[in-house]
Amino acid sequence: MKIFLDTANVGEIKEGVALGVVDGVTTNPSLIAKEKRPFRPLIEEICSIVPGDVSLEVVATDFEGMVKEGEELAQVATNAVVKCPLTKDGLKAVKYLSGKGIRVNQTLCFSPTQALLSAKAGAFYISPFLGRLDDIAHVGMDLIRDICEIYRVQGYRTQVLAASIRNPLHVVDAAKAGAHVATMPFAVLEQLMKHPLTDIGLKKFLDDWAKLGEKI
Ligand code: E4P
Numbered sequence: 001m002k003i004f005l006d007t008a009n010v011g012e013i014k015e016g017v018a019l020g021v022v023d024g025v026t027t028n029p030s031l032i033a034k035e036k037r038p039f040r041p042l043i044e045e046i047c048s049i050v051p052g053d054v055s056l057e058v059v060a061t062d063f064e065g066m067v068k069e070g071e072e073l074a075q076v077a078t079n080a081v082v083k084c085p086l087t088k089d090g091l092k093a094v095k096y097l098s099g100k101g102i103r104v105n106q107t108l109c110f111s112p113t114q115a116l117l118s119a120k121a122g123a124f125y126i127s128p129f130l131g132r133l134d135d136i137a138h139v140g141m142d143l144i145r146d147i148c149e150i151y152r153v154q155g156y157r158t159q160v161l162a163a164s165i166r167n168p169l170h171v172v173d174a175a176k177a178g179a180h181v182a183t184m185p186f187a188v189l190e191q192l193m194k195h196p197l198t199d200i201g202l203k204k205f206l207d208d209w210a211k212l213g214e215k216i
Contacts, residue, residue: 057083111143165182
């Protein structure tokens with residue numbers, strides 16, 4: 001499973017990429033707004049830092065507007081992926097942009113039926129938002145499992161990008177469900193590598209080594 005960072009913060013992205021485990025980035029208008037930086041230079045910088053795909057979201061809500069913005073965003077860099085919302089116009093835009101060879105991440109997916117239509121329209125990624133479903137007492141992971149099963153059984157090549165991830169267990173369960181990608185905040189990525197027994201174990205090793213007084 002690929003790991004993407006769900007952020008537009010250049011510092012976090014550089015740190016994640018330096019770790020060697022970050023495959024891509026997803027942004028959205030809220031994440032971009034948090035950075036308070038001019039849009040175009042920000043997204044160009046992000047695309048230049050990241051080795052893999054960077055999702056850049058349209059803000060138009062009509063078909064023509066999404067296509068126009070999508071075509072512009074696709075020009076930003078070769079690793080740019082256009083993000084369109086899962087609306088009627090969004091589906092049409094996915095069909096059109098995919099037909100032009102532009103890769104699209106269809107976002108704000110909350111049901112298996114939406115995901116089925118998105119795959120039919122030719123989306124490169126589908127982004128089911130599991131945390132936001134958990135927030136309203138629906139089991140977000142069930143949606144990831146359903147979509148993975150439907151795509152596998154039906155032979156769709158659209159990649160399942162588990163989004164709105166809030167904790168390490170979401171990452172584990174998305175991996176078990178067969179999601180192709182999990183996108184997460186930097187704080188969740190940091191949690192993935194932490195274990196108290198690692199810290200305790202390392203301290204014990206180093207204390208014992210210090211008592212020995214040897215050098216490597
Ligand atoms: C996905 O691409 C979205 O940017 C993101 O995962 C939304 O997460 P949130 O529900 O934590 O805002």
